[in-house]
Amino acid sequence: MIGSRSKTIVIWTFVAIALILLSAPTIVVLGASFTAGNMITFPPQGLSVKWYGAILGASDLRQAFIRSLIVSAICTVVSIPVGTLAGIALAKYKVRFEKAIQIYLLLPFTIPLIGSGIGMMLVFGNMGVLGQLWPVGIACCVINLPFMIWAVTASASNLNEDLELAAANCGAPPLQRFLYITLPAVLPGVITGSLLMFILALNEFLVSLLLVDARSVTLPVQIYNSIRSIITPDLAAISVVFIVCAGIAITLLDRLVGLDIFLKSK
């Protein structure tokens, strides 16, 4: 038997190692972005914010970033109604083909993205819409939708079915029951799912790579293109901007619904 004291020490050691491993890349990038030198190095050589000035001035990076935001917005806006309705339906009703749907919900972890990416490249290519931004948004929505559905079903399964009956008993017709009772009950899940969808689309690299051309490069692809030429600290700075975006999303989530819900959603 291990004493509870030494057990605590072991557990905390593991936690510390995990935290270091998880945060090390972020810290390295953060440090490198403030370098005064012209090389990406850690620890940084001197401190300056000149690389942040540089990315502000770099119109290609800025435009790629704006394109990424548009893609994320499209992805999120499409996923909200689809994911919410699908999530509620899955939680509330005995749906046919439940097995098939469960397998679909596992897809993001099983199918290599390159596979779905190529599939969508063919579809959108045939439609002749490659090079526009909305196909990228739709593609991100399709591959990440299971996350949205999960978030919604997790809060919908807390929905006591008597609540809708009670609303009916109070005189609410079906649409009002949905709007006033069902929707607010799953709202935390919808918020969680939306932020998740937004961040995932903002970060999506592989599928974007397959679907963009020179006119519609998104930020992750733009960064990738730059790495292939020369690695300068402005890439570290733009990575920090990314991290800040994710940080804002997490903070919003915590403020709006609390992180415990986010972590609980299966």
Add this chain to the structure above:
Amino acid sequence: MNLSNGARESAAAQAAVSVKNVSMRYDDFYAVRDASFDVPKGKFLTILGPSGSGKTTLLRLIAGFGKPTSGEIFIGGQPVSAVPPHKRVIGMVFQKLALFPHMTAAQNVAFPLKMRRHDARTIADQVERYLELVKLGGFGSRRIHEMSGGQQQRVAIARALVFEPDLLLLDEPLAALDVKLREEMQLEFRRIQKELGVTTINVTHDQREAMVVSDEVIVMNDGLIQQRANPVTAYRTPQNAFVANFIGVTNFLEGPATSVSGNEVAFRCAGHELSGISVGSGPEIKAGMSCSGAIRAEQIRVAAAPEKLADLTFRFTGEIIDAIFEGERMVYEVNVAELGGVSFRVFDHDPIGHTQFLPGERVLVGWNPKDMHVFGNNHSPN
């Protein structure tokens, strides 16, 4: 024929609710079988039965959450099977309350009015009035999870009543409360119901609650209505062994009927002939039929000396098996060897003499034939 039909229909029109031959089947299982009853306007009716007896099913059919497999329900004289729940003007308090968790107490109470498109002024006034009625004035801005069980209960009542429905349905809303609060809320229900005069159907498995709050009681078991009577009648003259056993604490003696004359039966138990016993209001008993004699725990007296039981017709010796002190009374378990070793539950109120028997003591138990009821044994008690 025509005339009597017409008379019946007008009686149904006066009833606030009228349930006619309603059955509800799930697959091949009947949750409710051929239930028929009326609830007169302004009355408080309780459906009493053990868990699984079909009470909730029946109540939900009245509320409109599902259609009966057969039969028809009339509300205010109109058949309602084609009326969806939100168009039936019925208030309901759910077993688990089903308050809307994302709304405040006042928003919960306002919801039925909002759905009925009352103007903001009326809603505010009415909500305040009903929160006042359930003694929650000033609590309107509380969130549901910030309220105690009893307060949530009151919010649910206010929500069910605020739109002044013709009918109030209560599905065991007190089951989750502790005893003291439950008893307080029972009286509260009674007070509010009297004050508003709203026809009420209450569902419970708690026989005490049924006695305390109701004008009328319907006892249900296995989806079948066993008896419909006012509380006193249901208690004093149960219709069958199930009712006798379910309401109150009842002892049963088994044996064949030896003679039947008018309203009196004699039956034999362990070689003793017990005669002059009233026939229960159930099915007819014939000589030779196996039957159960039921006698309430509080109608049996226990004493050490025979003189003390001189006024009782039946007297048997027994031995105290267990003695439980319940404050205002003693509860004895008495083994009566003379009657084949049956165990009797006896309530003994002796607030003056404080007699107390101990396990192992030999005692006499006695009762009068008029307090006993005999039922033919189609199904056994317990």
